[in-house]
Amino acid sequence: MLMQSIKKTGLGLLLIIAVPAFADYSWSFPEPATPMALDTLHVHNEFMQITTAIFVVVLAIMIYSIFAHRKSKSYVAHVDQPLTKKSEIFWTLVPFAILLSIDFIIMGIPAYKSVIMMEDTRNDSNMVIKITGSQWRWQYEYLGAAEANIKGESAEDKQVLNDAKGIKFVSNLTTTQDEMDNKAPKGEHYLLEVDNKLVLPVGKKVRILMTSADVLHNWWVPQFGSSRVAVPGFIRETWVQILKPGTYRGQCKELCGKGHGYMPVVVEGVSMQEYQKWVVAKKEEIAKAAEIKEMTKDELVTAGKGVYEKNCAVCHQVTGAGLPPAFPALTGSKVANGPIFGADGKYLKDSHLDRVLNGKGVMPSWKAVLTDNEIAEVITYERNALGNSVGDLLQPAQVKSARQ
Amino acid sequence: MSTTTITHDEEHHDHPTGIMRWLTTTNHKDIGTMYLTFSLIMFLVGGAMVLGIRAELFQPGLQLMKPEFYNQLIGVHALIMIFSALMPAATGFANWMIPLQIGAPDMALPRLNNWGFWLLPPSAILLTLPFTLALFGIGDGAIATGWTFYPPLSVQGGIGVDFAIFAVHLLGISSVMGSINIIVTLFNMRAPGMTLMKMPMFAWGWLITAFLLVATIPVLAGAVTMLLTDRHFGTHFFSAAGGGDPIMFQHLFWFFGHPEVYILLLPVWGFIPQILQTFSRKPMYGYKAQVYSLWAIGALSVVVWAHHFFTAGMPVPALLYFMYSTMAISLPLAVLFFCWIKTMWRGSMTFETPMLFAVGWIILFGIGGLTGLVLADVAADAQYHNSYFVVAHFHYTLFAGGIMGIMAGVYYWLPKMTGHMYNEKLGKVHFWLTAIAFNMTFIPQFFLGLAGMPRRIPDYAIQFTEFNEISTIAAFALGFSQLLFVYNIVMCVKGGKKATDKVWEGAVGLEWTLSSPPPYHSFTEQPTVN
Numbered sequence: 001m002l003m004q005s006i007k008k009t010g011l012g013l014l015l016i017i018a019v020p021a022f023a024d025y026s027w028s029f030p031e032p033a034t035p036m037a038l039d040t041l042h043v044h045n046e047f048m049q050i051t052t053a054i055f056v057v058v059l060a061i062m063i064y065s066i067f068a069h070r071k072s073k074s075y076v077a078h079v080d081q082p083l084t085k086k087s088e089i090f091w092t093l094v095p096f097a098i099l100l101s102i103d104f105i106i107m108g109i110p111a112y113k114s115v116i117m118m119e120d121t122r123n124d125s126n127m128v129i130k131i132t133g134s135q136w137r138w139q140y141e142y143l144g145a146a147e148a149n150i151k152g153e154s155a156e157d158k159q160v161l162n163d164a165k166g167i168k169f170v171s172n173l174t175t176t177q178d179e180m181d182n183k184a185p186k187g188e189h190y191l192l193e194v195d196n197k198l199v200l201p202v203g204k205k206v207r208i209l210m211t212s213a214d215v216l217h218n219w220w221v222p223q224f225g226s227s228r229v230a231v232p233g234f235i236r237e238t239w240v241q242i243l244k245p246g247t248y249r250g251q252c253k254e255l256c257g258k259g260h261g262y263m264p265v266v267v268e269g270v271s272m273q274e275y276q277k278w279v280v281a282k283k284e285e286i287a288k289a290a291e292i293k294e295m296t297k298d299e300l301v302t303a304g305k306g307v308y309e310k311n312c313a314v315c316h317q318v319t320g321a322g323l324p325p326a327f328p329a330l331t332g333s334k335v336a337n338g339p340i341f342g343a344d345g346k347y348l349k350d351s352h353l354d355r356v357l358n359g360k361g362v363m364p365s366w367k368a369v370l371t372d373n374e375i376a377e378v379i380t381y382e383r384n385a386l387g388n389s390v391g392d393l394l395q396p397a398q399v400k401s402a403r404q
Numbered sequence: 405m406s407t408t409t410i411t412h413d414e415e416h417h418d419h420p421t422g423i424m425r426w427l428t429t430t431n432h433k434d435i436g437t438m439y440l441t442f443s444l445i446m447f448l449v450g451g452a453m454v455l456g457i458r459a460e461l462f463q464p465g466l467q468l469m470k471p472e473f474y475n476q477l478i479g480v481h482a483l484i485m486i487f488s489a490l491m492p493a494a495t496g497f498a499n500w501m502i503p504l505q506i507g508a509p510d511m512a513l514p515r516l517n518n519w520g521f522w523l524l525p526p527s528a529i530l531l532t533l534p535f536t537l538a539l540f541g542i543g544d545g546a547i548a549t550g551w552t553f554y555p556p557l558s559v560q561g562g563i564g565v566d567f568a569i570f571a572v573h574l575l576g577i578s579s580v581m582g583s584i585n586i587i588v589t590l591f592n593m594r595a596p597g598m599t600l601m602k603m604p605m606f607a608w609g610w611l612i613t614a615f616l617l618v619a620t621i622p623v624l625a626g627a628v629t630m631l632l633t634d635r636h637f638g639t640h641f642f643s644a645a646g647g648g649d650p651i652m653f654q655h656l657f658w659f660f661g662h663p664e665v666y667i668l669l670l671p672v673w674g675f676i677p678q679i680l681q682t683f684s685r686k687p688m689y690g691y692k693a694q695v696y697s698l699w700a701i702g703a704l705s706v707v708v709w710a711h712h713f714f715t716a717g718m719p720v721p722a723l724l725y726f727m728y729s730t731m732a733i734s735l736p737l738a739v740l741f742f743c744w745i746k747t748m749w750r751g752s753m754t755f756e757t758p759m760l761f762a763v764g765w766i767i768l769f770g771i772g773g774l775t776g777l778v779l780a781d782v783a784a785d786a787q788y789h790n791s792y793f794v795v796a797h798f799h800y801t802l803f804a805g806g807i808m809g810i811m812a813g814v815y816y817w818l819p820k821m822t823g824h825m826y827n828e829k830l831g832k833v834h835f836w837l838t839a840i841a842f843n844m845t846f847i848p849q850f851f852l853g854l855a856g857m858p859r860r861i862p863d864y865a866i867q868f869t870e871f872n873e874i875s876t877i878a879a880f881a882l883g884f885s886q887l888l889f890v891y892n893i894v895m896c897v898k899g900g901k902k903a904t905d906k907v908w909e910g911a912v913g914l915e916w917t918l919s920s921p922p923p924y925h926s927f928t929e930q931p932t933v934n
Contacts, residue, residue: 028854029787036783044784051774059767062745066763069684071752077686078750099738103731107781111727114783119720180863182465190464192865215557216650218715218790222856227786229716231651232556233644236717249865253715253790253858255550257557258472261861323472326544326562362560 030222033248033269034240037225039114047107054102118226121237124150125207127161129198133210133217133230133252134364136259136314140198142167146207157272161204164279167286170369171196172310173262177318191261192249195310197268199282201275205241214364215257221250221265229254242269259314289371292400297380297393304381307374311366312382320386326362331387340379340394347402352379353394357402367403372396427522430514431924432499437821438521439496440814444890446488446528447807451883453481458879461872464864474862475548476564480531482551483568486668487575488528490802493810494671495520495582498610500821501675502586504915504922505604507595507931512588516581523578530571534564550860552657553627555642555650559634566635569628576621583614595914597933601695604913605688608695609674612702616663616670619706624660627653651716658709666705668802670698672809673740676762678913679816680744683759684751685910690743697736697743704733714785723782730780737773741766756908757831761812764839765804772800775850790860793853796846803842811838811889818893819907823921824900830892837885844878 028045032038069075083091128143144165145158171194178184180191187193200206210219212230220227221240228238242248250265270278295303309318315327322329330336340351347353350360356375359365366375376396383390419425429435457477460468469477499517503510511517531546538545547568549558558565590611594603603611630641631653640646642653681688688694710718710726718726744766753759775797779788788794811834819825848871853859857868864872903920914931915922 027851030856040783040787043781044778044787047778047781047784051778055770055774058741058745058770062748062763062766065745065749065751066753069748069750069753071685071754075750075752077684077752080687080689080746095738095742096735099735103734103777104728107777108728108731111781111783112724114781115720115723115727118783118786119723180466182467186464186866188866190866191863215560216554216716220858222787225783225787227715227789229651229713231644231649231716234649234651234717250856251858251861255475255554255557255860257560258470258475258548260475261471261863323544326472 029225032225033223033242033244033246034225035243036118036240037223039117040225043110043114046110050102050107118238121207121239122146124205125239126150126153126157126204127164127201128207128209129200130209130211131219131230132213132368133219133256133263134213134369135215135257136252136263137173137369138171138198138217138219138263138265139213139369140167140169140171140196143209157204160272160276160279161201163276163283167279167282169196169282169286171198171266173264175262189249192251192264192266194264194266197247197266199268199270199275199278200240200242201272202242202245202269203272205239208238208240210236210238213368216254217252217256217263218254219250219265220253221248221267223248224250224267227253240267242267245269245271262314289373291373292396293373294395294397295373295376297384300377300380300393301384303373304377304379305385307370307378308381311370312378315362320382320388330382333388336382336386336388337390340392341398352383353399353402357399372399372403375399428518430510430518432503432511432514432517432926433821433922433924435511435517435521436496436499436501439492439499439524442521442524442528443489443493443496443810444893446484446492448886448890449528449532450481450484450489451886453477453484455880455883457481458876460862461864462876463873464866464869466863469862471862472548473545475550475860476535476546478860479547479550479568480535483531483547483571484528485802486551486664487572488524488531490668490806490810491575491579492524493807494610494613494668495579497606497671497675497810497813497817498582498586501817501915502589502607502610503593503926504820504918505607505913506590506593506598507914507927507933508589508593509925509927511585512593513585517585520578520581520585523574523581527571527574527578530567530574534562534567537563552661553631553653554657555631555634555653558631559642566632569632572628573625576625579617580621583617586610586614587618595927595931595933601692602933604674605677605691605694606671606674608698609670609672612698613667613670616667616702616705620660620663620667623656627656627660630656651713654713654716655710658712659706661712662709663702663705665801666701668806669809670702672765672806672813673698675813675816676765676809677744677747679758679762679812680747681912682816682908682910683756683762684748684753686747686751687912688743689746689749690739693739694743697739700736701733701740704729704736708733711780711785714782715789727780727782731777734773734777741770741773754909756815757826757828757835758812758816760832760835761808761815764835765808765812768800768804768808768839768842772797772805775800788853790858791853792849792857792859795859796849796853799842799846799849803846808838808842811835814889814893816908817915818896819903820915820920820922822897822900823903823919824896825903826892826896826900830888834885834888834892837888838882841878841882841885845875845882848872848875848878 029041032041125146127145130141130143132139142164145161174193174195175191179186210228210230212232214232217230218227224240226238226240228236246269248267252260252263316322316330320330335352335355340347340353342348355363356379357367373396376394376399380393420428426438460474534543534546537543543563546564549561590607633639634641640648642648642650677688708726708730711730779785779797815831852868852871857864905919906916907920
């Protein structure tokens with residue numbers, strides 16, 4: 001009695017201490033937000049129950065034996081008698097039948113259904129987006145409504161989904177270096193926050209085409225239950241269908257270099273009305289950013305600082321010192337201090353502009369990521385700051401013509 | 405470890421002494437000792453690296469190291485633990501025990517044996533040298549791709565990748581030579597009367613391991629060589645731009661990588677039943693069933709590789725095939741578990757350190773096995789894959805199933821090898837500390853994985869803090885407990901209570917008929933087996 005009550009108090013104390021500390025901690029998958037995640041959680045729970053049951057039964061038998069069949073209790077070793085042919089067959093077939101049915105029926109059938117569901121990216125999908133992973137950011141591109149007509153989908157909805165076609169943006173981590181270096185307090189969504197969220201309408205099945213610009217990445221949101229590797233040069237597919245509005249966070253799940261821990265995925269699920277508003281606003285924003293501006297050197301340098309710190313500083317460092325030998329310094333570099341254009345007015349091979357537009361080796365191509373304005377700004381900044389003083393400037397219009 | 409063995413070779417040849425003895429030795433026990441010593445040293449090196457990793461993960465934010473250095477530590481930790489700690493430990497036992505267990509004077513190919521060992525230290529140097537070079541401004545450190553070498557990241561990487569590729573080449577050559585030696589020894593040098601189906605289980609485990617190594621190491625060597633030519637000679641095996649495919653590397657790598665798991669485990673599955681029968685004082689249950697199961701697992705292990713990268717994308721029939729074939733491994737594995745427990749059942753058990761490790765091993769490896777069964781499910785795998793759930797899972801199979809198994813073997817055979825008993829009390833303390841700290845380290849990682857923490861990240865979101873703190877504290881406890889292990893071994897080599905020839909009351913097998921420590925040329929007179 002006494003022992004029991006001590007045990008009870010002990011357990012109670014443990015719970016009192018432990019529960020508040022872990023009150024909002026999840027002991028299983030986070031709350032599912034898509035049909036696939038619901039299914040995954042279901043399969044996971046079922047499998048965990050089965051395996052736990054097997055484990056407990058086997059462990060119980062073993063522990064009984066450990067305590068009962070001891071030499072210290074003068075237990076004399078029993079000699080296993082050889083089985084008769086009949087009982088040998090019985091004792092082989094019965095466990096095999098049990099195991100086979102656990103593996104291939106009780107676990108196998110739900111698993112089969114889940115696989116089929118997971119891989120069916122095309123049927124009933126309402127819209128298509130393309131996700132491109134690159135070191136170390138995600139790029140999202142809206143490809144509009146899916147071609148097939150879906151039963152029950154209104155023409156207006158389809159129109160809105162189609163309106164989004166052409167929206168394309170990059171999603172960068174917004175957590176600051178100071179937060180990572182413990183010089184500033186960490187925000188609530190430390191490492192899981194971005195400047196541009198992927199916005200998706202609730203209830204629509206979104207077919208996702210996945211690829212990569214450099215190395216392997218893996219787009220993963222735990223609440224969606226889907227994760228797929230982005231392979232450079234290939235298209236992989238997955239799908240999501242968000243069931244209720246909200247912000248969903250995840251991150252890259254395939255080691256992709258030093259910034260692997262710093263490329264989060266943030267998705268916002270919104271209603272169709274909000275989605276429509278967002279599409280209109282986003283299109284305007286993109287059109288505005290793409291307008292070719294004529295700027296002074298000072299304007300270019302000032303704007304370029306922001307572009308540089310967001311995109312380039314992760315490798316070339318805020319000071320421009322780089323991390324040689326992998327990431328060369330920009331301060332005093334031949335490329336950043338050399339001429340951009342040749343006598344014919346075309347940009348030179350291996351010039352500063354060529355390197356930013358087309359990349360080389362580890363240096364990625366920024367053609368598809370930055371606008372003409374941003375490229376002009378960042379190049380002018382790099383040439384006239386970071387310890388360089390070339391003195392020239394690059395206009396967005398020049399970048400635009402260089403692209404052609 | 406076996407300084408005392410020198411005295412037993414009076415009548416034969418002159419042996420060089422000092423360092424030349426070890427450099428030129430062709431004696432299976434000397435070579436076995438070198439393998440085991442090397443393994444122990446590398447186990448500590450790999451362990452020190454992981455303590456660096458866990459210290460960084462103690463709290464969110466970057467405290468100790470930059471992400472690029474963190475990435476180097478995780479990859480080199482894994483390569484060292486797999487290739488320089490676990491595999492040499494198993495080979496060390498093979499060298500020491502296989503001739504003793506089958507009644508042979510030595511291994512069949514002694515010079516090959518010497519070469520096989522002496523390739524290991526250079527490979528360990530190749531793996532770790534880039535860390536030092538980076539300090540002098542040469543290159544940017546060791547391989548930073550994880551132990552899996554996945555391109556295109558590994559094509560992009562610095563000289564550390566080249567060093568790792570050559571290290572893997574050397575390790576591969578060493579393993580294949582060791583395997584050939586074991587196969588030849590087992591087929592040709594068994595004592596009269598010892599038919600294949602009378603071989604000790606450890607010999608069976610190693611025979612299948614050796615076949616797996618010979619079959620799969622060349623594939624790994626080929627894959628990393630293709631990577632090398634992609635890096636330096638303009639080939640495009642793994643680059644889509646030139647008609648290659650990055651995922652092809654994963655197929656080649658895991659065609660080796662999955663059997664590798666069983667390469668690490670099969671020798672342990674061999675000697676654990678021997679330990680169980682010794683301390684249960686009762687013959688091993690289901691010898692034949694165990695042998696057939698080992699073969700079945702060996703065969704299945706080479707046809708399930710793609711379950712390591714379900715999320716990389718493959719056709720539905722391939723997903724289904726790899727899912728169901730992986731689940732099928734649970735059948736022979738269940739037979740093994742049944743036989744192990746049935747061996748204990750109604751025995752007359754005592755719990756010396758080797759038995760404690762063996763019993764703890766069954767339970768913990770069981771967790772590893774069952775979580776593996778769950779991981780086979782493609783849909784749920786999308787969640788588990790590359791999360792801390794997987795990290796916890798494979799540490800249950802490789803630390804509990806591999807290293808704790810090896811520790812059981814060390815305590816079991818150490819008195820036979822040195823002629824002295826180790827400190828039993830210290831051994832038991834070591835077991836309990838290891839078992840508890842191990843669980844405290846990795847149970848939180850299961851939950852971290854389920855909650856959505858990816859592996860191989862140097863920093864994490866705030867919601868993962870508490871479990872990481874527990875895991876780090878426990879990891880340090882686990883790491884420092886191993887110093888007891890080292891101390892116990894060193895003291896046992898130096899001296900201690902004399903061990904009897906049989907050492908354990910219930911010991912069965914030819915190795916226990918020899919003196920402790922055994923004579924320099926194990927069996928000078930061939931024993932016969934009925």
